[in-house]
Amino acid sequence: MKIFIVFALFITTTVSAQTSFLKDAAIKLDKALIQKDTVTLKQLLHNDVSYGHSNGWVETKGDIIKDLYNGKLAYKKIEHKNVIWAVGPDWGTVRSTDEINYILDGKPATLKLHVLNVWLKTGRGWQLVARQSTKL
Numbered sequence: 584m585k586i587f588i589v590f591a592l593f594i595t596t597t598v599s600a601q602t603s604f605l606k607d608a609a610i611k612l613d614k615a616l617i618q619k620d621t622v623t624l625k626q627l628l629h630n631d632v633s634y635g636h637s638n639g640w641v642e643t644k645g646d647i648i649k650d651l652y653n654g655k656l657a658y659k660k661i662e663h664k665n666v667i668w669a670v671g672p673d674w675g676t677v678r679s680t681d682e683i684n685y686i687l688d689g690k691p692a693t694l695k696l697h698v699l700n701v702w703l704k705t706g707r708g709w710q711l712v713a714r715q716s717t718k719l
Contacts, residue, residue, distance in 0.1 A: 602668050605675040605702055608709035616658045619651045628711055629703060635715040637696055659691075660684040663698075675702040675709065680719065695719040 608627060615623035624647065628634075634642040642650065650656045663679040677700040684693050701713040 602670045605670055605709050609677055612711060613661045621648050621652060624648055626707060632711055633713045637694065637716045637718045655688060657686040673704040
């Protein structure tokens with residue numbers, strides 16, 4: 584019985600730690616998008632990321648960095664509500680209801696979205712591999 588309790592405690596502690604690390608990565612991603620921090624984005628975005636927007640527009644890692652760098656897209660505020668975290672040994676998902684203030688092609692706008700982010704734990708840490716949103 585003691586072995587089971589120790590094992591259960593170990594699993595709980597490990598999952599809790601991984602959730603904490605994933606939360607840190609998600610916060611860093613938001614900050615990097617707002618600050619146009621391409622160095623951090625290169626670390627947090629998986630090479631094969633599929634970043635889907637609510638209008639059907641899908642960006643690659645290169646597209647995201649290029650569009651932030653050249654000013655096509657500028658994030659002003661990213662706010663998450665109703666966040667649901669799920670974490671496995673090398674994967675994590677984050678579901679949320681978001682309000683995003685941004686400027687696209689010089690035009691400011693605000694969107695309210697349902698968002699699903701899929702993360703992989705790699706040798707470089709947690710990396711976003713997929714994102715998809717839909718308008719509320």
